[in-house]
Amino acid sequence: MEQTVQEGERCSTRLHGMASRGYGNVFTSNLFGSPTIITADAEVSKFVLQNEGKYFRASYPKSFVDLLGKYSLLDIHGELHKRLHGLALSFVNSSKLKDYLMDDVERYVQSMLSTWQNRVVYVQEEAKLMTFSLIAKQLLSFPPGERTQSLKNEYYRFVAGFFSMRISLPGTTYSKAIQARQNIVRKLTVAINERKQDKITEYKDMLAALLDEKDANGESLTDDQIIDNVLGLLSAGHETTAMSMTLVVKYLTDCPKALQQLREEHQNLKKKKAGESLTWDDYKNIPFTQNVINETLRLANIALSVFREATQDIEIKGYTLPKGWKVMPYFRGLHLDPALYKDAKKFDPWRWEERIPSANFTPFGGGPRLCVGLELARIELSCFLHHLVTRFSWKPVEEDYVVAFPVTNMKKKLPIVVKLLNPDQ
Numbered sequence: 001m002e003q004t005v006q007e008g009e010r011c012s013t014r015l016h017g018m019a020s021r022g023y024g025n026v027f028t029s030n031l032f033g034s035p036t037i038i039t040a041d042a043e044v045s046k047f048v049l050q051n052e053g054k055y056f057r058a059s060y061p062k063s064f065v066d067l068l069g070k071y072s073l074l075d076i077h078g079e080l081h082k083r084l085h086g087l088a089l090s091f092v093n094s095s096k097l098k099d100y101l102m103d104d105v106e107r108y109v110q111s112m113l114s115t116w117q118n119r120v121v122y123v124q125e126e127a128k129l130m131t132f133s134l135i136a137k138q139l140l141s142f143p144p145g146e147r148t149q150s151l152k153n154e155y156y157r158f159v160a161g162f163f164s165m166r167i168s169l170p171g172t173t174y175s176k177a178i179q180a181r182q183n184i185v186r187k188l189t190v191a192i193n194e195r196k197q198d199k200i201t202e203y204k205d206m207l208a209a210l211l212d213e214k215d216a217n218g219e220s221l222t223d224d225q226i227i228d229n230v231l232g233l234l235s236a237g238h239e240t241t242a243m244s245m246t247l248v249v250k251y252l253t254d255c256p257k258a259l260q261q262l263r264e265e266h267q268n269l270k271k272k273k274a275g276e277s278l279t280w281d282d283y284k285n286i287p288f289t290q291n292v293i294n295e296t297l298r299l300a301n302i303a304l305s306v307f308r309e310a311t312q313d314i315e316i317k318g319y320t321l322p323k324g325w326k327v328m329p330y331f332r333g334l335h336l337d338p339a340l341y342k343d344a345k346k347f348d349p350w351r352w353e354e355r356i357p358s359a360n361f362t363p364f365g366g367g368p369r370l371c372v373g374l375e376l377a378r379i380e381l382s383c384f385l386h387h388l389v390t391r392f393s394w395k396p397v398e399e400d401y402v403v404a405f406p407v408t409n410m411k412k413k414l415p416i417v418v419k420l421l422n423p424d425q
């Protein structure tokens with residue numbers, strides 16, 4: 001029987017209230033001032049993701065668009081989206097990962113971990129610092145140091161604006177974020193101009209790819225388009241991975257059996273010595289590590305949801321989703337649904353030994369907007385885990401817990417103390 005989803009019909013009206021209300025459902029709310037359908041139903045969510053461009057279009061809150069810019073991947077559609085999505089994807093495809101991006105990851109991970117002994121380490125802080133430096137290197141060839149640091153400082157004022165009230169009065173978080181965006185734009189304009197004057201053509205970074213890009217008529221991208229895309233990748237590509245690194249440490253701390261099995265998998269890799277790099281072949285040969293990563297992504301739900309809008313009335317599973325309504329596939333609801341995952345709130349990497357339907361697991365979204373950096377993220381996590389578990393043991397300094405809204409964070413930034421497994425190394 002056909003149903004039209006009515007406002008307030010089911011469940012909660014506040015996102016963070018949903019965790020206690022049961023899952024596997026379609027219900028409505030009013031978010032960011034718009035009537036919104038929230039779906040934690042695998043079939044409906046998959047339909048929404050797959051039909052991007054047909055019945056749905058990405059539609060992020062105004063504050064996101066103000067900050068990321070009108071040419072960021074999140075807010076472009078149709079042919080331009082297809083072209084720039086393809087370009088971003090080609091920048092982090094498997095052959096580039098294998099040929100040189102994985103080497104960067106190895107270097108940056110090892111450099112971070114080399115400073116972790118004999119002090120309290122706030123994993124969340126360190127991971128964010130490292131992944132920011134890494135993406136700044138991969139996008140812009142910025143070396144670690146002053147230039148990256150100054151970009152990072154502006155970035156953190158900028159990112160604070162995403163979930164703030166859109167109030168443009170002096171001193172508000174939002175207007176500080178807009179100011180930070182302008183500062184970042186200035187820095188990126190300098191980088192573009194330097195590159196245009198530079199005779200060296202050997203850069204292998206995303207900026208080089210964006211500067212070289214031409215459409216069918218031979219037209220290059222404008223500086224505004226390039227800047228918004230760099231900023232989009234900078235935002236999409238580092239805190240997500242850093243938070244996954246942080247949470248995997250938390251989950252392994254609480255599950256010694258998984259830590260033990262993970263450590264053995266890495267120690268057994270062709271009997272590697274601690275400190276030796278993880279190679280591409282190793283990466284393809286660590287199934288338990290991939291299970292740990294999947295389980296971390298499932299439980300952590302770093303991307304809580306994505307934002308879409310129905311472009312026409314559309315019926316799915318007996319529901320009519322009205323044209324113009326916002327639609328949010330809510331990944332936390334999906335990934336913690338006890339009907340889909342037994343003991344859904346338990347960290348259980350062994351559950352991945354059974355096949356789990358792809359519609360039930362969408363940490364990277366799906367359809368035409370599937371995350372372009374998913375393999376880079378998996379490699380960063382694999383290299384991090386490899387060096388962490390083969391070189392160190394650790395203990396939490398104090399109890400810490402996950403804050404899940406509006407973005408996932410550890411309340412105390414996950415303080416740990418780290419010891420070398422083998423002090424003679």
Ligand code: HEM
Pocket residue numbers: 058073074085088092232233236237238240241244302303306307362363364365366368369370371372373374376377
């Ligand atoms: C654990 C880490 C990550 C998670 C959980 C994650 C999650 C997601 C999700 C859910 C989307 C879909 C957005 C939508 O449909 O509207 C997405 C898109 C995207 N991600 Fe990631 N991501 C991660 C890492 C990365 C990395 C490392 C990069 C950098 C290369 C990256 C770049 C992007 C880009 C550019 C998009 C936009 C794609 C488009 O709209 O065409 N992500 N990501």
